[in-house]
Amino acid sequence: MPLELNHGDAGFEAAFTGLLAAKRETQEDVQNAVAAILADVRARGDAALLDYTARFDRVTLTVETMRVTADEIDRALASIEPGLLDALKLAAERIEDFHRRQTPDALSYTDAAGVRLGARWTAVNSVGLYVPGGTAAYPSSVLMNALPAKVAGVERVTMVVPTPDGKLNPLVLAAARIAGVHEIYRIGGAQAVGALAYGTETIRPVDKIVGPGNAYVAAAKRHVFGTVGIDMIAGPSEILVVADGANDPAWIAADLLSQAEHDTSAQSILITDDAAFAEAVKTAVDGHLKTLPRAEIAGASWRDHGAVIVVSDLDEAVPLVDRLAPEHLELAVADPDALAARIRNAGAIFLGRHTPEAIGDYIAGPNHVLPTARSARFSSGLNLLDFMKRTTLVGCDPGSLAAIGPAAVALAEAEGLGAHALSVSIRLNGAPR
Amino acid sequence: MPLELNHGDAGFEAAFTGLLAAKRETQEDVQNAVAAILADVRARGDAALLDYTARFDRVTLTVETMRVTADEIDRALASIEPGLLDALKLAAERIEDFHRRQTPDALSYTDAAGVRLGARWTAVNSVGLYVPGGTAAYPSSVLMNALPAKVAGVERVTMVVPTPDGKLNPLVLAAARIAGVHEIYRIGGAQAVGALAYGTETIRPVDKIVGPGNAYVAAAKRHVFGTVGIDMIAGPSEILVVADGANDPAWIAADLLSQAEHDTSAQSILITDDAAFAEAVKTAVDGHLKTLPRAEIAGASWRDHGAVIVVSDLDEAVPLVDRLAPEHLELAVADPDALAARIRNAGAIFLGRHTPEAIGDYIAGPNHVLPTARSARFSSGLNLLDFMKRTTLVGCDPGSLAAIGPAAVALAEAEGLGAHALSVSIRLNGAPR
Structure with missing residues (x-):
């Protein structure tokens, strides 16, 4: 059963503080293993990379077969059902359009003292994109990470994706082609991060590494930070839905489960001013769980980390939202814009009853790489500026x-x-x- | 003697690569000590803070005397020579004006499909500003870190500054007052970072911590990253001067020494197309070192980390600059704008013979907190956006x-x-x- 809190109860503040402080991530201590792999890749280059790939991914590669060829990408594209390819292209167009609108202006003026002042933005020269292999190889993630780099004008985008037992998702290759990725190597893990950061005989080093990965990849990114730039280290996904009683409980239940199905450590929270609606949503969640393919994961997340908070008035939700600082915030209320205007901390806001969060994961246009674990208090989702840097000018x-x-x-x-x-x-x- | 390289020599590439890879920072392993202090502050709050302050700063404080009072700040302001106070105020005005011009635009539109899309920027709610104590207590640093927060609209800026043996620089208090700092506590070290990140009975936690500090402070910031946001971890200062032979060697020598005097680990590099001018600059450096107050530090930095690179044509400087990706770049040439336009990687560029880098440290307006150790390849100097975060909107x-x-x-x-x-x-x- 998810946690149930009533804003009017005496114990609310203590329970809510506990919810904020709860750790959902299991910290694997992989630091030493990762440091050894990185040092080895730095010292031995390609040879180390091929050794680790054979050991961890059970694939025997050579310097020649490490890189995915243009032919392979062509074949992957040709193998995809046309409707799905169209969906991928529509997503790419919309993401590219939204990110292009973020292009920052240069600043240039001469002040009253006669000092020339300015600032200009230039693209990062080269970017490495980590894409997880196996079941977590999401084409949408390729688009979301590679397209902002393309729009920024990054000259070289190098993608790495492990191919455990030789398996490589053709949709990932298709997404890479559509998003303008320049080079793809079938490597992964800490060894791939090392190759991107330090370079090998075959792989040129990059200036910045982005993209999600497991505990080894995250630790490797932390380790090489400074030598190269990195994006945020993302935690488990979260959704906070603020909904009044006029919603269809089945819709809201589906939204809560859409984040819960990512990971048993994901978190879905409902805040509502209608206790009967809250009950109806819980019933609807149980109903959906009977048929969903990832019901086991989603059910565990909802049971262990889910929460339902009943407030007497939606005004009470505002400070709670800001304290939770959710990655995804749905406002399924009559006037979502008015409520959104009062909220400061959220990675992305989904306005109204007809805007499920999943629309933002794939197709809306804004980036789906967003700050987790309350970091929306001080950080932003991935965006064009993450692939650019700013130089100030004085004369x-x-x-x-x-x-x-x-x-x-x-x-x-x-x-x-x-x-x-x-x-x-x-x-x-x-x-x- | 600084390193001397000639771009035309056979060994140039190897020597230049060595210069790029050279580590200037001595890594102190303070991780365990810092982790223990942070855990103690988290557990015992004010009591731990006061204990560590007594031990490390040799100052006995109480919960009441920990905070600097408005009276003390008034007295500090009154004690400052009027000319100096005017200089501080002029700097603050200019920095504030430059940063205000960076205010980002919100995005809001409805696309062809009828989807409402947007992005908006909001200020980080609360910021902690670390200011080093003792000789490194620089009022200019207070202005550079606090004013962007003020311009962003941060509601609470909490400053911490250690007062070893009870000493506190009145200029630092004056700068804090001018820059709109809301609270000042006389604490420092990892314990102060812990207080800002976790809060104590007296000090409320903040959302983001900025400002320079020693190895303990840097390690503490890394440790609490995630719980709060942090700014970059700055390395030793650097300057790269590209100068033709038409400059006064004594001016360029002063510029090189202005970064060298910060720290024996600082680095000053000259690139010139005139070998005789290079010799004249070296002679002028030796001349200045006879009279400068910090000649010992500056001389050691110049000897151990300085470099003079002679190119046959200033065109050859462009790729070298981009590979060095300097924190500060001076272009003391006839047409600095044309050269600047060809350079991608630099934290800040100073245009022409009459723009010494030091003008940017104090008074020009752009921020003096800039990416070091080649990180201008992928990151930017401190700016208004570091005190704001972006929320995307879909409807x-x-x-x-x-x-x-x-x-x-x-x-x-x-x-x-x-x-x-x-x-x-x-x-x-x-x-x-």
């Missing part, structure tokens, strides 16, 4: 340096930094050339 | 869900995620209410 001439330089000299001297002061004062006092 | 009605929903169902089914598919199809097929 003085003798006049503008004379206007603002003395203040810099005063501050540098107050901080005891004599060379800082000298580098300004020598230009103010010395004969310009 | 469908029955018509737009009917338009894009079937593709989502097809993709969800292809990924084997039945509840995802159900949450869409139930709305397409079921009777809407």
Whole structure:
């Protein structure tokens, strides 16, 4: 049974605080194993990569067969049912369009003192995209990670995907082709992260690594951070649905289960102002669980981490939402825009009764890589800016340096930094050339 | 003597690669000590904080005296020489103005399918600002870290600054007042980071922690990352100056030393197309070192990590700059804008002969917290967006869900995620209410 809380109860605050603090991730201690693999890939390059792939993925590759060929990708594309390929292309178009609208403006102006000031954005030069193999090989994830890089103008997107026992999902290759990935290697695990970070004889190093992975991949990304950039380390998925009693309980139950089915550590929470509706949703959840293919996973998540919170008024939901800072927030209420405007912390908001969260996982356009574990308090979903960086620009001439330089000299001297002061004062006092 | 490289020499590539790979930071292993302090602060709150402060800073505080009072800040402000206070205020105005111009636009539109799409930015609710104590207590650093938070609209900025032996720099308090800091506590080290991340009876927890610190502070920030957001972990400072022979060697020598004086691990590099000018700069460095107050530090940095690279043409500098991806890049050439336009990787660029890097440390307006250790390949300097986060918005009605929903169902089914598919199809097929 999911946790049941009533906002009016005396024990509510303690129970809610407990819900916020509950750890859902099992921490596997893979640090040492990962450090050894990374060091070995750094030292031995391709040879280490092929050894680990043989050992962990049970696939014997060579330097020649490590890379997926254009022919293989062509064949994968040809094997896909046309309706599904169209769906993938529609998703790609919509994701690309949404991310293109995020293109940041450059800044350039001359201020009253005559100082030229500015900032410009440039694409990261090269990006590595990790794609999990086996059952977790999701083409939607390829689109969501690769398309923002494409829109940003990243010159080289290198994808790695393990092929345990030689299996490779053709949809993943199709998504990579559609999303403009430049190179694909059939490697995975910490060894693939090492190859992307340090480079091997065959694989050129990248500047930034993105994409989801298991505990080994996450630990490897943490380890190489600094040598390369990384995206966030994502935790188990979450959904928070705020719903009034006018919804169809079966719809809301399906939404809660759509995140629960990801992982037994996923979390689905319902906040409603209607206790009878809450009961109806729980009944509907049990009903859906009788037929869903991933009922075992979804049921365990709902039982162990699910929660139903009854409030007397939806106004009471606002501070609870901000404290939960959910990855996904559905507002299945009469006026979702008014409620959304009052909420600060959420990765993505789904407005109204006809916007199930799953529409955002695949097709809406915004990224589905979103901050988990309450990190929407301080971070954002994956977006175009994650594939760009910003350089600021300052230009003085003798006049503008004379206007603002003395203040810099005063501050540098107050901080005891004599060379800082000298580098300004020598230009103010010395004969310009 | 600094490293000397000539781009035309046979051994150049190997030597330059060695320069890129050279580690300048001494890694102190403080992980275990830091983990113990953090756990203790989490468990014992204020009591632990006061104990560690007594032990490490040799200051006996109480819950009452831990916080710096408004009276103390008033007195600090009054004690500062008016010219210096004016310099601080001018810096604050200029920094605030530059950061305000970075304010991101919200996105909101309805696409051809009738789907409402958008993204909005909101301020992080609360931020903790770490300020080092003792000699490294720089008021400019307070301004650079606190003002973007103020401009973003952060509701609560909590500053911590250790006061070893009771010493507190009045300029730091003045800068905090000017920058709109809300609370100041005289604590530091890993214990202060723990207090900001977990909260104590007296100090409320924050959502994100920014600001520089020693190895303990850096390790503590890494440790609490996830519980709260953190800014980058900055390495030793760097400057790369690209200069032709028409510069005054004494000016360029001062610029190189302005970063070298920060730290013996700092790095200053000159690239020039004029070998005689390179020699003149080296001579001028030696001249300045005879009089500068921090000559010992600056001299050690220049000797151990400095480099002079002679190219036959400044065009050859472009790929070298991008590979070095410097924190600070000065372009002391005739047409700095043309050269800047060709460079991709740099934290901040200083244009022309009259723009010493130090002007950007204090007064120009852009942030002086910039990516070090080649991380300008994939990251940006501190900016307004570091104190904000982005929420995406999607809204469908029955018509737009009917338009894009079937593709989502097809993709969800292809990924084997039945509840995802159900949450869409139930709305397409079921009777809407």
